[in-house]
Amino acid sequence: MATRNPRQAAEKRRQILDAAVVVFARQGFHTCRVSDIADEAGVAYGLVYHYFRSKDEVLDTLFLERWDVLLAAIREVDADASLAARDKLRAIASFIVESYRHDPDLMKVIIVEVTRAANSFGRRHLAKIREAYDLIAEIVAKAQASGEFSGAVTPAFAALAFYGAIEQVLTGWIFDLLPGAPEDYDQAKDFVVETICGGLDAA
Amino acid sequence: MATRNPRQAAEKRRQILDAAVVVFARQGFHTCRVSDIADEAGVAYGLVYHYFRSKDEVLDTLFLERWDVLLAAIREVDADASLAARDKLRAIASFIVESYRHDPDLMKVIIVEVTRAANSFGRRHLAKIREAYDLIAEIVAKAQASGEFSGAVTPAFAALAFYGAIEQVLTGWIFDLLPGAPEDYDQAKDFVVETICGGLDAA
DNA sequence: GGCGAGATTGACTCGCCAGTCAATCTGGGA
DNA sequence: TCCCAGATTGACTGGCGAGTCAATCTCGCC
Structure with a gap:
């Protein structure tokens, strides 16, 4: 075979x-x-x-690569039976925030160009994005069944609110609507979980 | 003057x-x-x-027209001193959901093409969009000062979570991720407020 | 009835950029 | 050393669609 080292091809890609x-x-x-x-x-x-094959395929590749990692992470968290639902949501929020901390450019591209790009790419990957919502909804549903969460709201709705809140915070960082210092990252994880699970009402 | 009836010009526009x-x-x-x-x-x-002047200006016009109505509505709600913060948020959620019920196409365009289009139009109108967040944050801040809301979360964060949840629900309707029957509209208002104010935790 | 400002028309221009392709290079194997 | 598959190059093409503009129309006024 006259193929160059396949490692080098992968590196160029x-x-x-x-x-x-x-x-x-x-x-x-x-x-x-x-x-x-x-x-x-x-x-x-x-x-x-x-x-x-095309400019589109470059973005598709970036998105799918990363989103599959996210889905795997959510599944792993969900599989850990020792975790309360609140802790599972905390772990998911943490994973997403850490993804942003680790590679803000990539997360910006995924959120701005795919996840929030409801026409172009968001539409194409709707099913994939929805998988994440469904996984989160599943966690909520089980917590409602076990009595950890109240049943006042449907799991699908809770999942949307939870994911929406995280995405909105990342968007806030991306566009400087929200202070994005290192300590804010850790605080944000708590804020999301606190707001969605605990609510704003005074105790 | 040889101008045609200005009413007719406005109608064409x-x-x-x-x-x-x-x-x-x-x-x-x-x-x-x-x-x-x-x-x-x-x-x-x-x-x-x-x-x-341009294709862009058409969309800008649609967005600004409607967004100014939204901002006015939020200000009006906020000005009503007889309302608890929870009721103010309920009224805002209601206004947005009713806007969607009344003209789903227009709301779809505003959300999909502007509000969530973080690059193109979303960026151009960032300041305008932010006004809404700030108004909501102000409501939260006052509620925290009065003791109605706990101070566990910053007002800016709470505003993002609240608005993010509503927008995510509308997006769910727009792309059929969430059932969008008439009764779901009213339920959604309660769900948003219940989730953000009351939280998912069992009482 | 005729004048003219603005309304209305739609064929045309023009720049842009995704995608093609023929030429050239390179490195591993025989 | 020579061969060639695949890697690499970048000038070129083709289509698309925003925006222009000169021609035409319309209607209120004198």
Whole structure:
């Protein structure tokens, strides 16, 4: 075989994906040109099309890669029977916030260009996004059955409110609507859980 | 003056705006062509540019018109000293849900194309959108000062969670993630307030 | 009845950029 | 050393659609 080391090919592909994250985060998916990605990656224009069928596929890849990690994390949390529902939600909130802390550009791209892009990409990945809602709803449903949560609200609704609150906070950080210092990250995890589980009402 | 009845000009303009709502809701802002708007309005292509400087300005106009109504509604609710904070939030949730019931296409366009379009239009109108968050945060802050709400969470955070929950529910209706029958609309108002104020925890 | 300001028309221009492709390079195997 | 599959290059094309503009129409006024 005359194929170059397949490791190197994978690295080039990765290099393009990483460059895409930077460019998408900086300029937005629709505003940037494919040549911007190639330039950022230090690679010729055409090579992007050697590794990906289209500009769309680059973003799809970034999203699916990361979202599958998120889904796996939620499933793992849910499987831990020793955790109360409140702690499970805490763990999920924590995972998402830590994802943002670890790679804010990637999370920005996923939220801004996919999750919140209800037309273009959000619509295409609706089923995938919905999986996360459903998993969270399942946790709520079990907690309601066991009496840990009240049954005043449907699980589907609770899941939407929970996920919506987290996403809104990340969006707040992304667009400087909310202070985003390191200590705010940890506080946010508590705030989300406290608000959704405990409510705003005085005790 | 040789100007045609200014009433008729205003009506033509309105006609174009209404057509734009239909087209944007159906096809999305980026996917539709200006000629689609003109066709839907039963008007020549060029006339759109007689009344609006650009395609963007059409959407800007739709958003600002409606958002100002929302801001006015929130201010009015807030000004009513006889209302508890919980009731104020209930009234705001109700107003938004009723807006959706009354004109789902318009609300879809505003949410999908502006409010959640964090890059393009969402960014342009960030300050305007933020006004709503700030108004809600103010209500929370006063309730915390009076002891109605606990101080466990910052007002800015509570406002984001509250607004995020409502928007997520509307998004759920828009994309059929959540049942959207008439009775669900009224239930949703209670759910949002119940979740944010009362929390999921069993009493 | 005829004038003219503004309304209305729609064919056309023009820039942009995703995607193509033929040419060139490179490195591992024989 | 030579060969060639696959990697890499970047100039080029093709289509699309926003915005322009000169021509035409319409209606209120004198």
